[in-house]
Amino acid sequence: MASAAQFRKVADIVSSDIERRIVVVSAPGKRYKDDVKVTDLLIRLAEQVMAGEPYGQTVEAIVKRYADIVNELGLEAGHFLGELNDDLQSKISAYRHEPPRLLDAMKASGEDHNARLMALYLQDRGLAASYVSPLEAGIIVTDEPGNAQVLPESYDKLNQLRDRRGVLVIPGFFGYSPSGHIVTFPRGGSDITGSIVAAGVQADVYENFTDVDSIYCVNPSIVVDARKLKEITYREMRELSYSGFSVFHDEALEPVYRAGIPVCVKNTNNPAAPGTWIVAKRNHIDEPVAGIASDTGFCSINISKYLMNREIGFGRRVLQILEDEGISYEHTPSGIDNMSIILRADQLAEGKEARILARIREELAVDEVTVEHGLALIMVVGEGMEKTIGMAAKATMALAKANINLEMINQGSSEVSMMFGVKEEVVNEAVRALYHAYFRELTVTRPS
Template sequence: MKVAKFGGSSVASAEQFRKVAGIIQSDQQRRIIVVSAPGKRYKADTKVTDLLIRLAEAVMRGNEYDSLIEAVVERYADIARGLELQASEVIEQMKADLQQKIAAYHDDHLRLLDALKASGEDHNARLMAFYLRSLGMEARYVSPREAGIFVTDEPGNAQILQDSYEKLSKLKQCSNIVVIPGFFGYSLTGHIVTFPRGGSDITGSIVAAGAGADVYENFTDVDSIYCVNPSMVENPRQLREITYREMRELSYSGFSVFHDEALEPVYKAGIPVCVKNTNNPEAPGTWIVAKRDHRNVPVAGIASDTGFCSVNVSKYLMNREIGFGRKLLQILEDEGISYEHAPSGIDNMSVILRANQLQGEKEQRIMDRIQTELKVDEIHIEYGLALIMVVGEGMERAVGVAAKATAAFAQAQINIEMINQGSSEVSMMFGVKEEAVNKAVRALYDAYFAPVYAQKE
């Protein structure tokens, strides 16, 4: 049995709905379907989720919002017309549902935002089930509540409750096709609560683990996962296999193909994931598995992200001061700031964090507290930092992986601001100036993957 999740671009139009139906019909093992809200039909288009956020904001501000309801409902009506469906009753139910949610949560803004955002996936799942039935398939819509997806009551940041997996196991007994909306679950008090943005991947993974699927298929708009962002490197190498740990590291570091929280349920359940293309379903895709053969390709991929800064602190004999690091991080915690990395030496320590967390007076307040409470010799904040992650489980046993990176940077005349490597040796992190990040990624790609191509040729 397979669980197949279709992303926003896969369900954005009538044409895409037809492709999804063809994929489902082509394999009887695809019995549980998870769908996102309709994404962009073309580059300048607006995702339905973004329309719903605008709707919520208009309600919160007390502005007119009827036109926004019409815009949302029209997206589904356009799909129904393109599929030649007699779905006027379904469309009217969507409009009534939006109005009911607005009335119920008008004065509770966090609940309102969650309820409206979730309706994008919910309405699309209902329409998909309706369409599949029109084609003669035994398909039915199942809400997350009926399926058993119960979550913590944290609006916008739901976490699955462990009891849900036992409830989801009953989906194995379904003989027909089940269509479940992604992105949200229900709290024990009955409220709709969404996962973090991109959370339809999380739903798919949870459902696959709970139902005991043999495979979790994640359909998107690319043939496979690439070892590097294709916008940075022309025709990069496609990955046929990658491990859960490698994918997790790359997702965290900027890969947008797979939500970084989505792998945990299938990883724990040992369910392989196949990332495939809705527009080219015959392509083999990329398998995410527990182990891969990394003898010839120790590095799986290179990811990068911008918008970081480094809080750099120096104090003579810092290494002898018990609790110094804890006190420094406590100051950041007191200010509600999370950090990414904290490399240190005997007399210095740097804390890497998202620069947008130091807005307003917070930056000066933090610097003042560090100076006053820790009595440091020097403190300064360096902005405009990009982080590049080189990821691969084979690096642990391969000689010279780090040397290749530093040599590539030297040859490209790129200054390394920071290097950090975890004890597991699954990844190496480099900090460079933002303006050099594209050049740096291309240099690393040439160092790690060009020789592999040369050997194959």
């Protein structure tokens, strides 16, 4: 949705199928590599207001981005640009002294005005289209700025959209709290809105248009000619999204998963491509592994104490120390005399690491506690692994042949995924080794 060219592509997609009744749009993104997303401009605007700095030029830059789209589309939409400027100024006045609400209101306006503009353009193309605000649609969310969660009562109201005629254009990324405040979803929020709306109207399918032809079983920047997935299950997609896949936000799956609505991930720039289907079940016989994902920036708190397993409440007290510092963890692999806690390393900033280690030593009288930085996690995901013998052995053999040392291995009880910890500097090499082990067609790879 970054430019007039993308608007035309979206309009072509919508008009090509009369069953495409509801459109959820994101804010204008980058038009070229060094461009700035409108959302980033809006965040800059909020920060300037909060710091008491001049912000007129940023407002002008935001309005100009929309003006460029308007002019290139040949629309008579001077009133739209005036309303955009007035809306920004109104939100600044309303929330100037409430930083979290100001930031949410600014961020949300990117999607909001893009939806208004898309509705105007579809009307110009001869479609019976209308803009529908999240408030009018009934997207009611918790009052947690930047971390909204949809409330159950939203779905009954959303279902009434089925009775509306024409194409409905709804902005993604935000809803309204019960008290009427704008509240944004976490990152990937437009995906979340689309999923909520699809579930609310009981759609036949939720088409999620992005900039790739399909979901790949591994990051194509790591493995050249990586295999495209025809289908993947909700559970597999959630595991992969959580573990580093950036195509589809993991939280966006929950509404459609519960409603049993299939998702088709397609390419705005190549809508004829079949895309990837996210479904409840798939055939796991030929491909027990669905994909491999990786992410960096982790560390491990390693604790050793003789007879740890006999000490009632030991793990609870360790996690309480983390909770006191406002830290969440990812995994806790353990043995009888040791346990490790895997977490995002950036959470240990501002002196938290020293405080946590000191408390663990003092309060739990451990033999040793250390922090290992520079970890990457690799997740091998597939619902078919549970009934396939030798899946873990295949991974460890592949990593051993690649001369990669395993820092950690962990498998959940559901056996949908296996997690491997390696040093960050060898993570791409490890991903390639695992790809070749699990997917039969070998490919040419790029160097690390």
